[in-house]
Amino acid sequence: MSTASRDLASLRVLIVGCGNIAGGFDQGRVAGHLPSTHAGAYMRDGRFDLLACVEPDDKRRGEFMAAWGVATGFQTIEEALASGKQFDVISICSPTECHAHDLEMALSLQPKLIFCEKPLTTSVTENQRLLEECAQLNIRLAINYTRRWDAEISTLHANMQAGRWGQLRSVMGYYNKGVLNNGSHMVDLLHLLVGAMEIVKVGKPIHDFFANDPTVPVWLEGASGIPVMLACGHAEDYAIFELQLVFSVGMVIMEEGGLFWRERAVLDSGTFKGYRVLDAGVRRVGQYPGAMLNAADNIYRAIQQGDLLASSGESALAAQDMCEKIKQQAYNVKE
Numbered sequence: 001m002s003t004a005s006r007d008l009a010s011l012r013v014l015i016v017g018c019g020n021i022a023g024g025f026d027q028g029r030v031a032g033h034l035p036s037t038h039a040g041a042y043m044r045d046g047r048f049d050l051l052a053c054v055e056p057d058d059k060r061r062g063e064f065m066a067a068w069g070v071a072t073g074f075q076t077i078e079e080a081l082a083s084g085k086q087f088d089v090i091s092i093c094s095p096t097e098c099h100a101h102d103l104e105m106a107l108s109l110q111p112k113l114i115f116c117e118k119p120l121t122t123s124v125t126e127n128q129r130l131l132e133e134c135a136q137l138n139i140r141l142a143i144n145y146t147r148r149w150d151a152e153i154s155t156l157h158a159n160m161q162a163g164r165w166g167q168l169r170s171v172m173g174y175y176n177k178g179v180l181n182n183g184s185h186m187v188d189l190l191h192l193l194v195g196a197m198e199i200v201k202v203g204k205p206i207h208d209f210f211a212n213d214p215t216v217p218v219w220l221e222g223a224s225g226i227p228v229m230l231a232c233g234h235a236e237d238y239a240i241f242e243l244q245l246v247f248s249v250g251m252v253i254m255e256e257g258g259l260f261w262r263e264r265a266v267l268d269s270g271t272f273k274g275y276r277v278l279d280a281g282v283r284r285v286g287q288y289p290g291a292m293l294n295a296a297d298n299i300y301r302a303i304q305q306g307d308l309l310a311s312s313g314e315s316a317l318a319a320q321d322m323c324e325k326i327k328q329q330a331y332n333v334k335e
């Protein structure tokens with residue numbers, strides 16, 4: 001096939017690791033739902049060809065291939081390399097501890113773009129090295145900090161930039177299940193909305209799920225001293241990922257990871273004469289379920305038209321760098 005006709009064809013995809021985020025979350029769901037997985041987003045988009053997958057577990061690999069109509073399955077990524085097949089996009093959906101190795105192998109396969117699950121690897125140093133390798137080989141790198149593709153977040157960001165909410169006064173976030181695992185989602189989102197932040201103080205580490213990735217309460221400070229507080233739930237109780245942004249002209253609240261939103265406007269108090277207070281707001285459905293489909297579109301356009309990636313290796317590195325510092329400081333907190 002000539003280069004010109006190849007460019008017009010579907011993008012050839014290899015998925016590495018066939019668990020929940022690869023496709024499992026979407027398997028067995030009702031037709032027509034918005035996808036929350038890599039396979040689901042590629043299939044629904046229609047401009048990708050899911051050519052092959054890698055999965056060491058035979059049963060899981062077979063189920064994944066059947067569910068998504070994948071013709072070729074490999075037990076290891078080394079087998080994929082030995083096959084001589086070529087791919088435009090490689091999705092890394094293996095467990096986090098496997099990412100560094102799988103990314104290194106994926107680079108040998110010379111795709112146009114790698115779409116890696118978060119966190120990129122378990123170490124900032126390793127991330128830096130891999131980012132340099134990607135740049136040298138001219139391979140684009142997108143990291144699945146999914147909210148960067150959530151249209152609701154993009155609108156909020158644009159509104160904040162345009163001053164629609166007035167001055168940002170403070171931010172309160174809630175998360176659990178690991179400062180790197182889920183905290184990096186929060187820090188990445190805050191980097192987008194608030195910008196660069198400094199660590200003011202960290203609290204005691206809470207071991208609520210991963211032995212080597214505690215959940216840590218932390219007080220951060222954005223530009224002009226804006227306080228950003230991250231408080232923690234406990235992963236054994238329930239999942240929590242929520243944000244409250246206090247502005248001079250109201251409050252914006254993200255609930256259930258962005259599935260729901262509430263805006264609270266300022267009004268005169270009906271109880272205390274002369275005071276202004278916040279109304280209750282109305283809970284409305286957000287656009288988070290469309291984020292993976294937006295990611296697939298961004299990836300397609302990044303490859304075909306050179307578009308910028310909403311979530312890149314660089315932005316992911318900045319988030320992980322901060323999470324690693326929070327974790328290091330938390331281990332030094334006196335009991």
Ligand SMILES: NC(=O)c1ccc[n+]([C@@H]2O[C@H](COP(=O)([O-])OP(=O)(O)OC[C@H]3O[C@@H](n4cnc5c(N)ncnc54)[C@H](O)[C@@H]3O)[C@@H](O)[C@H]2O)c1
Pocket residue numbers: 016017018019020021022024054055056057060076077093094095096098102117118119144145146181
């Ligand atoms: N972006 C998000 O919101 C989000 C959500 C869930 C998971 N994740 C990330 O996705 C990754 C996978 O999580 P998951 O929940 O899908 O896990 P999972 O356990 O459901 O799936 C991982 C799969 O990878 C397979 N595997 C193990 N070693 C492998 C290897 N060397 N090569 C290829 N496959 C291998 C396992 O057998 C398993 O099927 C993690 O890095 C996690 O942090 C991100």
